[in-house]
Amino acid sequence: MEKPRFDRAESTDRPWTDQMPDQALLNLLPTNAETAGLPALTVPQEEGSPPEYPLELYRLYLANRGDIALTLDSQSMTLKKGQLLTLSPGEVVAFSEGQTLISLSFHHDFFCVRVQRDEVYCDGVVFNRLSGLPVVAFPETEHTIVEGRFHEMISILSNPSPFSHDRALNVLRALLLHAADYKSRATAAELHEAGKTKHLSPLVLQFQHLVEETFAQRKEATFYSEALGVTLSKLNRRVKDELGKSVMQAVNERLAIEARVALRSGKRSIKEVAFDLGFIDPLYFSRFFRKQFGRPPSQYFQSPVQNEA
Template identity: 25%
Template sequence: MKPVPTYSLYGINPSELLENQLHFESIAARSRLHGWEIKPHRHDRFLQILYIHSGAGEALLEERRERLRSGSLVTMPPRHIHGFVFTPDTDGMVVTMTDSHLRTLLAGVPDALPLFADPRHDRVRRGHPLADTLALVRGEMETVSAWRGASLSALLTLLLIGIARLANAAAPAAARSDSRPARHFRLFQQLLESDYREHKDITHYASAIGITPTQLNRVCRQACGQSALQMIHARVLAEAQRDLLFSDLEVKHIALSLGFADAAYFSRFFARLVGQAPTEFRQSGRARLPAFAMPPPADAAG
């Protein structure tokens, strides 16, 4: 059985810590070693920011395919599956930081943290303030000068705020608000991310937040148009779909990993929400994936 690969950096042992919680490199530095193709994988603890100065490629962000070109800015939070193919002329950079360093840099703006929960692909055109920030980050990456660390910390904070502003502008009004319901919604998202495999009910989450289940449902509907239960089911379903598409785990093992004691019950749960049995979803979903995203055969070396 082969689960979805989990890396710290491209192919590096996940037990290895990033020096000083930060790592900078060009896209070419590592991609060239792999034929300009990075197979789908995820990171447990690292946020990555990828920016293309010139060149092109294709990104797989979960199940979404995105064409990359000059000005593409990809933000990939921990635990989300991603992969890339670049043209050999691609010039760009990758910034990797631990999620704890992300929280340190955004300590003064904690409301920005939830905006880094999902993968993003933005196009940053020449002349945009964020393009200027990215150019300054690259300049510091490529030189060694006095106070380089302090300069990079300041620039990375500015970069993160710029990305958060793009995400905030695209978010529904209810989610952008700094009201109490919006804060409750963000807390529910955080709790759900840590507990979804344990099948906690709505009462558990509402109690942890300090509101009633009715209030929690109202908060969720205002923020994203779904009930709290729908959000719980959607989070479990998202993980199931990732494993079905990007791993060769058997359905019964996927069910167990998601807290289902009975694989048959999991299959009924999946089919009710998706309209397909897990095996049917795996077959039809893989048919739509780009070739580089396909998991290797079960008997492949590796």
């Protein structure tokens, strides 16, 4: 059977096992009711054309043999050798014929991708689509290490034991932390080359802390300047110099990331997520989401619960 090359938006219409070639994938970890029949963690045993992962899953694709031509949400691009493509649920990718790479997918309930101030390696860094492409570029000296993490997960899943789940989880966490490290370094280097301040000042650090504590309740730029005891123009200037964005861009980015995380789990409707994040009008929330991600939440990630707007 020829291996499919596209992610399918209608991936829940058939059982997963009916979609995949015989012996093509490993899915030896048990699923629970929360996964709705989707695999918790899947890693192809062999390199080759990427399998047909359901769009409800996170997906990682590593160009470990050479450059890869692909289309991401209708945008043509090339994944360079040593780069990692990191896709969130709902994002659609199509690979050109004959591409060879290594990949994996995992469900939100297997590894809960959350955003925390001191641990933003998931949505805040690795899977961030608010600025640029979801690509992590590793230096050549790291290629063997990154590829080895994929092969280590294959080995774990090929020899299941009572410890397989925790071992695989730790390897996935290590891979995401590794990706976050180098994506953060690349971002810092870009800011440095653009003449931005590399080290954050106490004022900007206080601003970040305040945003983390209040972004769902306070969305006015003046609130942050008044709370920090500075003029809005001064706060905007310092945040722009050190973070490369305005005060409101920083607040909206944090809000958008949280919105996407909440919607992605499929456990709350769009209306519930909007209210939880301080939006009185779900329609305004939908417009906000579309502005941030280019599509409304109803189209970003389809699920029976989320469509109850």
